[in-house]
Amino acid sequence: MYQNNKLTRAVRLAIAAGAATTAMAMPTSVAFAEEAAEESVERIQVTGSRIKRQELTAVTPIIEVDAQEFAISGNLNVEQKLAELPSTLPSFGPSSNNPGDGTATVNLRGLGTSRTLVMVNGRRWVPSRQDGVVDLNTIPASLIENVEIITGGASAVYGSDALGGVVNFNMKDDFEGVEFSTLYDVTTEGDAEKFNLDMTMGGNFADDRGNAVLYLGYSQREALFQGDRDFSNVALTESGDELVAGGSSGVPGTRIWGGPTLADGTVVGTFGPNGEGLPWVEPDSRFNYAPDNFLQLPQERYSASAFAHFYVTDEHRIYSEVSFIRNYVPQELAPTPAFTTVELNPNSVFFDQAVRDAWGLESGETVSAFVGRRMVENGSRQSLDTRDAFRILLGVDGYINDDWSYDVYYSRSMLDQSNLLNNDVAASRFRQAVLVTDDGTACQDPSGGCVPMNIFGAGNISQEAVDFVNVGAANVTSVIQEVFMANVAGTTPWTLPGAQEPIGMVFGFEKRQDESSFRPDEFLAGGDVLGFNAGEATIGNYSSDEFFTEISIPVLSGKAFAEDLSLWGAARFADYSNIGNVESFAAAINWAPAEWVSTRVGFQQAVRAPNVSELFLGASNGFPGATDPCASNGxxxxxxxxxxxxxxxxxxxxxxxxxxxxxxxEGSFGGNQDLSEETSDTLTLGVVVQPMDGLDFTIDYFSIEIEDAIASYGVNNTLNVCYNVVQDINDETCQNIQRRADGNVSLVQSLNANIGLIETSGIDFNITYNTEFDFGFFGNGSSLNVQFRSTYLDKFEVTPIAALPDTVNKCDGYFGNTCGVPRPEFQSNTRINWTTGDLTLSALVRYIGETEDDQLMVDEDLSASDLVVPELDSKIYLDLSASYIVSDALKVNFGVKNVLDEEPQALGDSQQQANTFPELYDVFGPRVFLSGTYTFN
Known part of the structure; x- marks a missing residue:
């Protein structure tokens, strides 16, 4: 066994703030002969600083989720476990079909996924989109050692994007033997299966100076449609004082606005199968699109990772990480709703005689009409996403002397995404095909092989016509990120008179290059589509050079009323190629008046640089309703x-x-290369109490304010701000308005801008309790572990446009079309584990507080009695599981999620999708899982 003869120095250096980076795995990670020393090292962990500390004396509040929690929860996808935490707001996941993009993300404090920095082993991971957000599908749960969540601004330590906080996944990278693990998960309805199979193998080499680990994984998730559950099989809407079947006005029989009036007085709003005119009846005539949408997106994932390190000497080692992940996640939507203005032949045989008479036009005349046709004959729309993520990292770390260590690495991450859009409809061909001759046998414009299309009546479109209008699209996205990092960390020769430990410092340099491109299909780029959103290419890049430093100053220790008093500070200075120089700072005071109680006060000023999508998003035009303040009506x-x-x-x-x-x-929407950084101020106040062995609790207050938040004015707000608020022709809003010669507005540019303000505050209250009992099974005693996590949300306010301070959305305690996913004022998560011998019985109790429809916040004249569902009730979810160590080699887990079969509360117009918010509330019913791990040593 290779021994590190400088173990004592390594442990002391790490604890005293000598270990540099979170992921450094300094020589303290070598196998140690002394168990006590090994346990000392294991206590060192990420705590919001690159200077390592024990969890309860962290610089900023953190949450740790260990590998056992993933195993005993039966979570195949890591975003589901993170979404259960009170400090996160559920984001895209396995039920995000529309909206959704096939990724799974995490959203700390509800401040946005682009404001949450995701890292693996303390280093940036592969971006999955042009906004730099990481797809958690690329991180296999079975390889996770633990997850550390740092809430609040952390840009001074970790760089841009950490306004909401940091989620760091520590992976298994030092392993000997071969381990197989598998999981099968299915609902009690026998559907929505999940399956994964993983193999991890590793061993030492070169007389134990090195270690290499290879991981291979396969995961599969089966589809579940909204039509497979009673609460979601019909698209609900609100009518009077009840929820009724609703849906879309784009229907298989065609919806027509401004249709003719029949001889019997019927105003034609839709059509029967023989072209007969029928009235439009709300809401009975609407199309139920729900059954065609996924409730659980299918997924297939292949993963391969390799980790290796080798000690060149006792003092220095080289290390590497290589990962490849392929994710295939399709989305499926109801058939294309073709809403467009068309020219029709009112004398076509596609209409019955009564309708032709009602039109009352001569042969050869046409009529212009706006129609909505659900193209069921064309099949469901499909968006098929395949993402290939690759990352390679090479580094070297070690000791400079007894007091200083170093770490240098380079990483390159690449993501290639192919997005296939199937069963869309070409707008130009649709309009061409519906204008037919009187006998309906030909298009009036036969160019391009036009086939006449009868949209008047469900099922009337021929396959030849479908083939003529059907289009697909193949879109390609490429994302590349390169990072070079170098830092040194250690202890100085200086120790303050009242302290026992010297001052620790970190100095470092980071260079990062981000570039990406989105190249849409010609149909998508040209806007000649009716079922998917059009968009132009998005191509761009930027780089940054960043210097950072940290300092830890022990002030007093072992004194009366000052068992420990220390100061901590961090600063980062960055030079971005697109926005110039930015700075972020952090400072904290930790004071423990006694061994059993400590306090922490921290302030951080964080920054987020605009990403490629915000800077270079391809322009797209739209025609929203808007009022010109210079005209008579405005x-x-x-x-x-x-x-x-x-x-x-x-x-x-x-x-x-x-x-x-x-x-x-008309408005033009897109990126803006003149954007500047977002800035945030984060204040945290905390108390850590350990009144007795086995019991500790923490209370942390947080307050976060984000200024210059990147958003878009929109057409109406641009006009309002220009002429009624800032009233300055040189202001960007006024510069973005173009008028015709007659004075009417011809175009408003609505690009991304630093215009928003976000404020949130609240209290995290966490309790951990451990105790042992004399009783148990199998002749053993037993132990009890209880972990309670909770968050009280005091404030979450969004001012979309800071120049309009009266338009503040106060979203704490609300949900709906303005605030989005419910933000309960109180949430909690309680894990209870009872272990006796080789058996562990576990329960997870999650509480989600009640929320109100945000219409009550937006409209002060509205009362709860005016709404069908004014409030979402609180929910309690119970998960039960058991873990048993069959032998030294075999461990099995069994569990049932949502034991109480808590169903989501149905919503109408204020829903996200599937008549609820499916990433927050359970939509599957009880799930049963069985997993096992077998290890060969």
């Missing part, structure tokens, strides 16, 4: 700036007197 005397209206193109004397030409105004 002018506000005494508020609207008349001179500014005239300066931007309205003729003198016409301000407030001319009529706006259209209720919709």
């Amino acid at each position: 002018f506000q005397p005494g508020i609207t700036d008349v001179a500014l209206c005239e300066a931007t193109g309205v003729a003198p004397g016409m301000v407030g007197n001319f009529e706006q030409a259209n209720s919709q105004i």
Whole structure:
């Protein structure tokens, strides 16, 4: 066995703040002969600083989830476990079909996935999208050693994107033997299966100076449709005082607006199978799109990872990490709803005689109409995502002398995504195919092989017509990130008079390059599609050079009322190629007046640089409803700036007197290369109490304010802010408005801008209790472990446009179309483990507090009695599981999730999808899982 003859120095250096990076795995990770020393090292962990500390004396509040929690929970995908924590807001996951993009993400404090930094072994992981967000599908649960969650701004230590906090996955990278693990998970309905099989093998080499680990994994998740559950098989809407079957106005028989009136007085709103005119009846005539949507997205994942390290000398080692992950996640939506304006032949045989008579037009005349046709004959829309993620990392670390260590590494991450869109409809071909001759046998414009299409009546479209209008798209996304990091860490010669440990410091340099491209199919880029959103290419890159430092200053120790008093500080100075110089700072005070109680106060100023998507997003045009303040219908005397209206193109004397030409105004939406960084201030106040052996609890207050949050004005707000608020022709809002010669607005550019303000605050209260008993099974005693985590959300306020301070969305305790996913004021998570011998029985109790529909927040004149579902009730979920060590080689886990069969509360118009918020509330019913691990030594 290779021994590290400088073990004592390594342990002392690590505890005293000598170990540099979170993922460094310094020589203290070598196998030790002395068990006590090994246990000392195991206590060292990530705590919001690259200077390592024990969890209860962390610089900032942290949460740790160990490998046992994943195993005993039966979670195949890590985002599901993270979504259960009170400090996170559920984001995209296995039920995110629409909205969704096939990724699984984490959202700390509900501040947004792009404001949560995800790391593996303390280093940046493969970005999955152009906004830099990591897809948690690329991190296999079976390889996780533990997960550390640092809440609050952490940019001074870890760099950009950490406004909400950091989620760090520590992976198994030092292993001897061969281990197989598998899991099977199925609902009590016998559907929505999940399966995975993993193999980990590793061993030492070169007289135990090195170790290599190879991991191979396969995971499969089966599809479940919304039609497979009673609560989601019908798209619900609100009518009167009840929830009723609703859906889309794009129907298989075609919805027509402004249709003719029949001889019997019926206004034609849709059509029967023979082209007969029928009235539109709300909501009975609507199309139920729910059954065609996934409730659980299918997934197939292949993973391969290799970790290795080799000690060149006692003092220095080289290490490497290589990972490849292929994820295939399809989405499926109801058939294309073709909403568009078309020219029709009112004398076509596609209409019955009564409708043709009602049109009352001569042969050869056409009529313009806006229609909504559900293209069921074309099949369900499919979005098929295949993501290939590859990452390679090479590094060297070691000791410079007895007091200083170093770590240097380079990593390159690449993601290639192919997105296939099937069964869409070409807008131009649709319009061409519906304008037919009187006898319906040919298109009036036969170019391009046009096939006449009868959209008037369900099932009337021929396969030849389907083939003519059907289009697919193949879109390609590439993301590349390169990171070079070098740092030194250690203890200085200086020790303050009242302290026992010297001052510790870290100095480092990081260089990062981010680039990506999205190249859409020609149909998508050209906007000639009806079922999927059009968009132009997004291509861009930026780089940063960053210097960072940390200092830990022990002030007093072992004194009266000062068992420990220490100061900590961090700073990072970055030079971005696109936004210039930015800085972030952090400071904290830890004071323990006695061994059983300590306090912590921290302040951090964090930054987030704009990502490629926000900077370079390809422009797309739209026509939202908007009001021109300079026109008669929008002018506000005494508020609207008349001179500014005239300066931007309205003729003198016409301000407030001319009529706006259209209720919709064209807007151009996209990225903005002139964006600057977001900034945040985070304040934390905490108390850690350990009143007795086995019991500790923490209370931490947090307050986070994000300024210059990146968002988009939109057309209406751009006009309002320009003419009624800032009233400055040089302001970006006014510069983005173009007018025609007649004074009407012709185009409003609505690019991303640093315009938002987000504020949140609350209290985390956590308890851990461990005790032992004399009784138990199999002639053994037993032990009890209880871990209680909770968050009280005091405030979550979003001001979308800081220039309009009256438009504050106060979302704490609300859900709906403004605030999105419910944000309960109180949530808790309690894990109870009872272990006797080789058996562990476990229960997880999750509580989600009640929330109100945000319409009650937006409209003060609205009362709860005006809404069908004014409130989502609180929910309690109970999971039960058991773990048994059959032998030294075999361990099995069995469990049932959602034992109480708690069903989601049905919603109408304020839902996210599937008549609920499926990533927050359980939508499957009870699930049963069985997993096992077998190890060969």
